[in-house]
Amino acid sequence: MRRRDARVQEPGTLGAHGAARHGEARSTPRHMNAPKGLPLWLKITSVSVSVLLVAGIAFAAYWVIRLQSNISKAPLTAGATRTEAAANDATDRLQILILGSDTRDGKNSQYGSAQDSAGYGQSDVMMLLDISADNKRVSLTSFPRDLLVNVPKCTDPKTNTVYEAHNNVMINSAMAEAGIGCAVDTVNKLTGLEIDHFMMADFNAVKELSKAVGGVDVCVSDAVFDPDSGLRLPKGTSKVEGEQALAFLRTRHGFGDGSDLGRIQAQQGFLSSLTRKVKADGTLSNPQSLLSIADVVTKNLTVDDGLASVQSLLTIGTRLKDIDLSKVAFVSVPTQPAAVDINRLELVQPQATQLFSAMRANLDLTNPGATAAPSPSASPAPTTAPSSGAAAPAPSSPAAPAYNKALQAVTVADGSGVASRGQELTAALIGGGFTKAGHFLAASASKTVVYYGTGYADVAPDVANLLGIPAAQIEPSPGIVGVQVYVGTDFTTGTKFGMVSVPADVVKQTAGDVKCQTVNPYLITQ
Incomplete structure (x- = not known):
């Protein structure tokens, strides 16, 4: 006979005492229960965050791949020896040579003949962008395409052909034989600087960029029509984009005395207005706008190997977003008609030498007379x-x-x-x-x-x-x-x-100045 307390239970059942004491009817021990499910709101939130994270990564990857595939690149130099280490794009002073190519191939074929599209072409625009390390000063120094300079010996990176030095030739021809790196070497030789990067854009870049920002305001003293470039504007302020923006920048005879110096002033005025617009619209602080512009620019841009990454381009763009417009200086290299050919230009001395020395000393070009004390x-x-x-x-x-x-x-x-x-x-x-x-x-x-x-x-x-x-x-x-x-x-x-000092009158305007371009009297229309 068995004791009552020792009676056998059927598998999977509770004893009578257990059921009476706890008021439960359970098929398994309590410690074996499955955990309760997560709250519905937490499940939805977790799934949403995961989807957004994946979408964000996919979006970023898409744009990086797209922008990266847009970029064309070329060597920074054409054989010249560099003595300075590579600059940190985020924290160092940066000097970037900005070039406008006059080649007429691809999308630019409508602006010239097949002969114009051969080789590397010539630099239609040449400006040196200089960003201070603290991002408080920016200067753009223009070199006229007709300026006579000495071009050093350069090597074509594609064919390894060596081209001997040329003396007293136009600066816009520097890249014609050995490519963009030869233009960089020429400006380095002329100024005594060592440029960190270059950017070369074509005609299409100007048209698409002007559209991407919604047009750029320009001002002319009189109604103007230039049959060569196609520029046609009424007197006063107009918004230009696309073909008219390109015509405004390309016109060789539309402004001033009809020389390249008048065109440089118009280019500086255009860039000054573009800078004001981009800053007023907050473009550089708006990721969507910045990506749109980056997409347009990179499709029509050639850069050096060190700048051929999306991160480098975006880093430089964001460095400029908080700049004081009065400290964005547009500078012209001092020139005069050349003694050997009055249709060409030569440097005016000692002002040109003083300017290059001030640039090497990293002086504020918006402050004429500023000096760097001798050691x-x-x-x-x-x-x-x-x-x-x-x-x-x-x-x-x-x-x-x-x-x-x-x-x-x-x-x-x-x-x-x-x-x-x-x-x-x-x-x-x-x-x-x-x-x-x-x-x-x-x-x-x-x-x-x-x-x-x-x-x-x-x-x-x-x-x-x-x-x-x-x-x-x-x-x-x-x-x-x-x-x-x-x-x-x-x-x-x-x-x-x-002693190094900033010569007077090298800064023609700042981004804060609104100026009207004086129209060439021969092109004024009613």
Whole structure:
């Protein structure tokens, strides 16, 4: 006989005591219950977030692939050696050469003949975009297509053909033989800079970009019709896009005196207006608008290898979104009709050299007269004995010299390698009273030295002080008659050694200025 408490239970049942005590009728132990399902709202939210995340990734991937496939690229240089490390596109100062190609192939065939589409073409527009590291200053410096320059030796990256250097040729021809990299090398040689990137756009890019932003406002002084470009506008302000925007930028004779300088002013006015519109519309802060513009631009753009990524292009675009319009400077390289051909242009000295020095020193070009102080080692110092051990020249004094400046033999030996440099410093010496000063070209030298001959120990310090040359760089030289200022590559700008300043009148307008273009009188219509 079994005890009552030990009776056997059927599998899957509860004992009578268990059911009575807990008031439950269960088929399995409590710890074996399946968990309850998630709330419906949480399920819906989880699914929605997952869908949105996948859609977002797919959308981003689509645009990255699309934009990346749009981009064409080419080498940054055509054989020139670089001395600077690659710039950080997000944080460093950036210098980007912007080119407009005049090739007539593909979508641009309607603007010329088959002959015009051969080879690399020429640069119809050339501007150097300079963005400061803190994103507070931007300058666009225009180089006229008719400017005569020296093009260095370049190598065609496609054929490896080497093209020898060309002297005194138009700057727009720099890329015709060896490609865009040769144009970059030419501007580097001309300015002493090392450009970080380039962007080259064609005619179609202008048309599509102007449409993408909804048109650009331009102003003309009179009604104008240019049969060559097709530009036709009434007097006053008009909104241009597509073909009329391209005609406004292309016209060679529509503005000013009908020269390339008038066209440059019109191009700067157009870009100034475009900058104001993009900023007012918040385009650079609107992802949808930014993607639309990026899609249009990249379809008609060639960039260097370092810039051939969507991220790099978007990074540069976002750096410009908060810029003060008054600090977006449109600059023109100082030029004048060339002595060898009045239909071409040459640099005006010393203003051009001063501008390039100011650019190398990263000065604010919207602040004329701004200077970069010389380093302490370049500052005039108390007179010391020359390294040769000869007696030191007498220190200069504010009192009148014991000699007549107008009778002293002073020459400038120009070893700077900069055109007209000797002439510039000779003018400064004559202005300082040394009216017999002259100049001549000399072999290149790295250091500027003031040499003096027998009997001129008292004159040399005054000549040096006039030009701001340190007394430590004054040396006796018995073979010299009078005083000779041997100018080296350390003194390529200004009339004060070590000083760099922004020349006046290089900034023609800022993005905050609204200007009307003066129409060429020959193209004014009623």
